[in-house]
Amino acid sequence: MNLIHRLIDAFEERTGLLKLMGDLSRHPVPPDTGWWYVFGSATLVAFMIQVVTGIALSTSYISSSGDAYQALQFITTRALMGNLLRGMHYFGASAMVLLVGIHMTQVFVMGCYKYPREFNWVTGVVLLFLTLAMGFTGQLLRWDQNAVWSVVVGAEQAGRMPIVGPMLAHFLLAGKTLGGATLSRFFAFHVFFIPALIFAVVGIHLYLVMHDGISEPPVAGEPVDPATYHKKYDELIEKSGVPFWPDAAWRDVVFCLAVVIAIVALAAIFGPPKLGNPPNPSLLASDPAPDWYLLWYFALLALIPHEMTTPVILLAPLVGVIVLLIVPIVSNTGERHPRNRPWAVGAVVVIVMMIATLWVEAIRKPWSPDFTAQPLSARVVGSDTGPFADGAMLFHEKGCEYCHQIAGSGGHRGPDLSFVGDRLTKADLTIRIMNGGYNMPAYAGNLKPEQLEDLVIFLSSRKHPLATLGTATSGGK
Amino acid sequence: MMSDLENHATESEAPLSPERRQFLSRLSLGLMGIAAALVAVPVVGFIIGPLIRKFPVVWRPVGEAESFPIGKTVRVSFRDPSPLAWAGVTAETAAWLRRDGTGEFTAFAVNCTHLGCPVRWLPDADLFMCPCHGGVYYSDGSVAGGPPPRPLFRYPVRVNNGMVEIRTSAVPIG
Structure with a gap:
């Protein structure tokens, strides 16, 4: 025992590491920081889970465009606990994106980014975008059909840039087409380059937390004034500061454990995202979509006016970055408590609601044709022979049903036509079908006269049952 | 030999003039830049290589x-x-x-x-x-x-x- 103590003492005398770690972990923090302050640590824990599970996965992953799919199948179905590990890496990524968002929102709402912590907000913004970059590149390493088309979609977006666009697109593809060079580069970015940047920026982020001190919980009516802030903060720490470990850290530990349990449990229950079809770009029955954390942006690109696509693709990310970087410049002093910052709280509510709405839309995908739509049943059509039935069949075969719904069957791109007979006359329908309209193809060259007639007869028979009932009843009397 | 070393030690203890410090500082930064460039050229070239690679048309x-x-x-x-x-x-x-x-x-x-x-x-x-x-x-x-x-x-x-x-x-x- 004595020997061990002497060894530790000798080590400490020569390194000073124990004192350093003790000083760091017990540095004084403001009292009563409470549960709002756990999200930063939790984000770091999620990142550490990503590093550890990622390293483990990389021992079996093969970053070759031609072989990665089989390696993923091996990891998922045959490697010991591979399915669980992939699930943990996926839910760990989800947790990290979510926690970065929550941490950032909390810092913003509580005004923690104000003087003297403006620069740490900036490092946080950098970490946010690095995290999203990890999410995007990580989804691509799940090298299936969806990943391949996601690379193409990413390259096409880069390709919209003036002048350098095509070059940037080919840089992302690692060539003029998708191929052998594509995946190994995304692998290098996902596994070495971006993580190295994250480590470096997290290091600065944590250094600044120590340098500026953890922000004290905001008090309404006590604005930040750079002239007096340090004096006030130092007095607070002097008077009632508590050591971070364990006075404040126990909450972080409890919450981080909950995060770890959630990640493992979700991975065990739901498993990783399914591997799609093989990454063969010549297989076209694909429905590419990004993972949930970028899905809302995919929805945005569908919903904006079409001529706005290029400006939005080019400017929206730029505006996002600039707005986030400008926040601590324009409002680094003054009131911190959310009660006295209605605009700040309002902005958060608007942004959260906007993203949530886009998410809901992205899951419904009303803008996409529904390729799975089945022919309408005879019960819906009201007949299985004659022009009604023929028109209903054309409604399906000519692709009308991919975009228009009747009696709950069909896509959402165009208006629901269940009761179109109440709204449009046969002449209206004919004009509309022949000429098309905004988002609707013109069918003039596509339908024979008798086909058009059947289709119009069928569509004009789509009337609200109550209206029909009313007619029937009055007719009966 | 011994006296050489002693001389050397005495010389290095003499504080450098500010001009010399500035020169050495700039020299060191310049040398670091050269070292970085020597490494960076092949690294960057390798990474942008696919942009330059000829794409045959067949x-x-x-x-x-x-x-x-x-x-x-x-x-x-x-x-x-x-x-x-x-x-x-x-x-x-x-x-x-x-x-x-x-x-x-x-x-x-x-x-x-x-x-x-x-x-x-x-x-x-x-x-x-x-x-x-x-x-x-x-x-x-x-x-x-x-x-x-x-x-x-x-x-x-x-x-x-x-x-x-x-x-x-x-x-x-x-």
């Missing part, structure tokens, strides 16, 4: 001309001009090929001109439709609806010794 056969019924649009696939050995299935590219007349063919790129998703051909509706954001094209590739800014791209196509051949091209970038 004609790839996709089937016998007579095997395509006139008026029908079908999916054909061909391999990239010089795929890397480990490209596997990713070296495949598809096109929508239609035989317009006896010796006339049209080959459309499968990429939607909006964001590059693969469009599908719906033979009964006579339309191409994109699953991503609902782009729709007529059978001639022109935009029928949705967000695409321009018609479907086309590949050069020819008939050579009875075989339909498509000229390989870069992924069309809007």
Whole structure:
């Protein structure tokens, strides 16, 4: 025992590491920081889970465009606990994106980014975008059909840039087409380059937390004034500061454990995202979509006016970055408590609601044709022979049903036509079908006269049952 | 020998003049820059290499001309001009090929001109439709609806010794 103590003492005398770690972990923090302050640590824990599970996965992953799919199948179905590990890496990524968002929102709402912590907000913004970059590149390493088309979609977006666009697109593809060079580069970015940047920026982020001190919980009516802030903060720490470990850290530990349990449990229950079809770009029955954390942006690109696509693709990310970087410049002093910052709280509510709405839309995908739509049943059509039935069949075969719904069957791109007979006359329908309209193809060259007639007869028979009932009843009397 | 060392020690203890410090500081920064550049040139060059790599243009056969019924649009696939050995299935590219007349063919790129998703051909509706954001094209590739800014791209196509051949091209970038 004595020997061990002497060894530790000798080590400490020569390194000073124990004192350093003790000083760091017990540095004084403001009292009563409470549960709002756990999200930063939790984000770091999620990142550490990503590093550890990622390293483990990389021992079996093969970053070759031609072989990665089989390696993923091996990891998922045959490697010991591979399915669980992939699930943990996926839910760990989800947790990290979510926690970065929550941490950032909390810092913003509580005004923690104000003087003297403006620069740490900036490092946080950098970490946010690095995290999203990890999410995007990580989804691509799940090298299936969806990943391949996601690379193409990413390259096409880069390709919209003036002048350098095509070059940037080919840089992302690692060539003029998708191929052998594509995946190994995304692998290098996902596994070495971006993580190295994250480590470096997290290091600065944590250094600044120590340098500026953890922000004290905001008090309404006590604005930040750079002239007096340090004096006030130092007095607070002097008077009632508590050591971070364990006075404040126990909450972080409890919450981080909950995060770890959630990640493992979700991975065990739901498993990783399914591997799609093989990454063969010549297989076209694909429905590419990004993972949930970028899905809302995919929805945005569908919903904006079409001529706005290029400006939005080019400017929206730029505006996002600039707005986030400008926040601590324009409002680094003054009131911190959310009660006295209605605009700040309002902005958060608007942004959260906007993203949530886009998410809901992205899951419904009303803008996409529904390729799975089945022919309408005879019960819906009201007949299985004659022009009604023929028109209903054309409604399906000519692709009308991919975009228009009747009696709950069909896509959402165009208006629901269940009761179109109440709204449009046969002449209206004919004009509309022949000429098309905004988002609707013109069918003039596509339908024979008798086909058009059947289709119009069928569509004009789509009337609200109550209206029909009313007619029937009055007719009966 | 000993006195040499002592002399040296005494010399180095003498404080450097500010001008000399500035010179040494700039010299060191410059030398570091040279070291960094020596490493950076091959590293950056390697990473942007695929941009410079020559993309050979070749004609790839996709089937016998007579095997395509006139008026029908079908999916054909061909391999990239010089795929890397480990490209596997990713070296495949598809096109929508239609035989317009006896010796006339049209080959459309499968990429939607909006964001590059693969469009599908719906033979009964006579339309191409994109699953991503609902782009729709007529059978001639022109935009029928949705967000695409321009018609479907086309590949050069020819008939050579009875075989339909498509000229390989870069992924069309809007």
